[in-house]
Structure formats: C-alpha cells, structure tokens
Amino acid sequence: MPQVSADSSSSTVGPRAASRELGAYGRDSVGELEGRYVSFRPTFSNPAVVNAYDVAIRWDDKRASLVFEERNRPDSTHSQVGQVYIPDGKPFMSLVTADKGAVRVIMVTRPDHAGVARGLTSGLRIRVVPTSFRLLRRSCYDC
Numbered sequence: 001m002p003q004v005s006a007d008s009s010s011s012t013v014g015p016r017a018a019s020r021e022l023g024a025y026g027r028d029s030v031g032e033l034e035g036r037y038v039s040f041r042p043t044f045s046n047p048a049v050v051n052a053y054d055v056a057i058r059w060d061d062k063r064a065s066l067v068f069e070e071r072n073r074p075d076s077t078h079s080q081v082g083q084v085y086i087p088d089g090k091p092f093m094s095l096v097t098a099d100k101g102a103v104r105v106i107m108v109t110r111p112d113h114a115g116v117a118r119g120l121t122s123g124l125r126i127r128v129v130p131t132s133f134r135l136l137r138r139s140c141y142d143c
Contacts, residue, residue: 015027019064022083022086026034037054037055053074054070054126055069063083065083067084068080073089080085080104082096092108092119094108106121
C-alpha cells in the first residue's frame with residue numbers, strides 16, 4: 001500500500017481542487033481539516049477494548065485531494081492510507097482506502113468547534129462490522 005507522508009508540507013503550487021468523484025472541493029475550502037487527530041474506536045475482536053492511534057490529514061498535490069494516514073496503531077499491520085471524500089453541502093466526510101479490491105470506509109462528521117468528529121467505520125472481515133469512531137484534533141505543538 002502506498003505511504004503518504006503527513007509531515008511533508010503542501011506547496012501552494014499545483015491542483016487547487018479535488019476531482020468531481022471526490023466531491024470537487026477546493027483546496028482553500030478544506031484547509032481547516034488538515035492536521036493530526038487521535039482516533040478512538042473499539043477493537044473488532046473485543047468491543048470492550050479501545051484502540052487509540054494517530055490519523056494525519058493533509059493536502060496532496062499529486063492526488064489533488066486531501067489524503068489521510070493512520071499511524072502508531074497497536075495493530076500496525078492494519079494501518080490505512082487513502083483519500084478523503086467530501087460531498088458538497090453535506091456535514092460529513094469519508095476516509096476511504098481501496099487496495100486490491102478491498103474497500104474500507106470511515107464516515108465522520110466534519111470536526112466541530114472543539115475539533116471532535118464522530119462517525120462509523122466499516123471493516124472488512126468475514127462480515128462487515130460497523131463500529132463507532134471518534135477523531136479528536138491534536139495540537140501541533142505536541143506532534
């Protein structure tokens with residue numbers, strides 16, 4: 001799976017809008033979504049156990065879209081990298097990974113004034129298991 005460096009800075013040169021399939025969002029209109037978040041979700045094997053790990057979201061000029069990368073997962077072999085889909089006029093966004101025919105979708109609200117986004121993730125196991133999901137924005141000074 002390709003790696004996305006969330007630490008590399010985005011240039012101001014390059015495509016300024018995502019494709020129609022991703023939501024045709026403009027670079028300038030999604031800047032506030034860029035950053036590092038902490039994800040909290042129950043594990044699929046034991047819902048009483050909560051996984052916490054980093055999710056970085058940034059603009060990628062080559063893909064002309066926001067991209068995300070999960071980092072520091074306890075189950076690192078399942079770390080995901082993908083693109084961010086944002087439908088026009090809707091209060092949510094989808095973090096989508098597609099690899100070798102397998103698709104995983106995290107649908108979350110846009111972060112509120114406190115930097116919290118809530119939603120669902122569907123994982124590909126024997127059956128689709130929807131799981132609640134929460135993203136909290138981290139301050140850059142502790143990254």
